[in-house]
Amino acid sequence: xxxxxxxEMETLxxxxxxxxxxxxxxxxxxxxxxxxxxxxxxxxxxxxxxxxTQVMLAMRAAIIDDFSRDFIGKNPxxxxxxxxxxxxxxxxxxxxxxxxxxxxxxxxxIDIKRHLYPETESYRYITSSVTDLGWIDGxxxxxxxxxxxxxxxxxxxxxxxxxxxxxxxKLKFGSYTIIFDAYSKLTAKSAKNxxxxxxxxxxxxxxxxxxxxxxxxxxxxxxxxxxxLTDKNVIERLPQGYRAMFRLAGLFKSARxxxxxxxxxxxx
Numbered sequence: 088x089x090x091x092x093x094x095e096m097e098t099l100x101x102x103x104x105x106x107x108x109x110x111x112x113x114x115x116x117x118x119x120x121x122x123x124x125x126x127x128x129x130x131x132x133x134x135x136x137x138x139x140t141q142v143m144l145a146m147r148a149a150i151i152d153d154f155s156r157d158f159i160g161k162n163p164x165x166x167x168x169x170x171x172x173x174x175x176x177x178x179x180x181x182x183x184x185x186x187x188x189x190x191x192x193x194x195x196x197i198d199i200k201r202h203l204y205p206e207t208e209s210y211r212y213i214t215s216s217v218t219d220l221g222w223i224d225g226x227x228x229x230x231x232x233x234x235x236x237x238x239x240x241x242x243x244x245x246x247x248x249x250x251x252x253x254x255x256x257k258l259k260f261g262s263y264t265i266i267f268d269a270y271s272k273l274t275a276k277s278a279k280n281x282x283x284x285x286x287x288x289x290x291x292x293x294x295x296x297x298x299x300x301x302x303x304x305x306x307x308x309x310x311x312x313x314x315x316l317t318d319k320n321v322i323e324r325l326p327q328g329y330r331a332m333f334r335l336a337g338l339f340k341s342a343r344x345x346x347x348x349x350x351x352x353x354x355x
Contacts, residue, residue, distance in 0.1 A: 096195060114326060148175070166190070223256070243292060272294040307354050313350075
């Protein structure tokens with residue numbers, strides 16, 4: 088299948104490729120990504136994806152997978168909403184026992200994804216920009232726990248768009264848990280020089296230094312914790328050649344905080 092995506096949509100191929108390569112090395116198990124890059128007609132060399140970036144994106148996915156698996160295990164009747172899902176196969180990787188799982192992305196992206204992964208009774212696609220909030224009306228009402236996943240998404244949104252999204256989700260669910268990754272403000276400013284982002288023309292709009300700032304984005308938000316790419320359990324998964332590099336990065340706040348994963352709850 089020929090791939091024709093632009094700007095932010097084209098960036099979804101970066102984590103897909105990274106996870107596939109790390110899966111081939113046995114570092115992050117994702118046979119779905121391996122199969123996808125073979126099925127899709129695209130010259131991945133154009134993206135200039137550095138090996139360090141491939142490792143970091145696979146580890147980011149692993150962190151979010153681990154949290155999601157644990158959350159669903161504790162809340163087996165929950166609803167999961169994966170925003171800006173790209174071509175990620177998280178539903179297939181986790182084989183969750185969630186009551187309902189929604190993957191949301193642009194129509195052009197979901198068109199590709201339908202060729203890779205079929206919908207089921209408990210796995211549905213939503214075709215929309217995440218900022219066109221009318222899509223929320225299409226989600227069934229639920230009085231169960233809700234988990235929202237936003238991986239590789241918020242940095243492409245403006246702060247006002249993130250606030251509006253969090254508020255709209257609160258109106259829909261009443262309360263929910265959201266896990267998302269975020270750049271520091273310095274990283275957000277310098278990301279424009281990353282070779283893969285320069286190639287796609289994607290624009291980074293948002294970064295945050297103190298995760299507690301998120302508590303002011305929507306009433307009832309509470310910062311829970313930060314999950315780092317330099318945490319010991321993450322480093323132990325890395326290729327031997329990267330462990331010392333990530334341990335060293337973990338010693339310096341600016342490096343540790345450059346790109347990390349936050350967990351926030353929203354409710355009354």
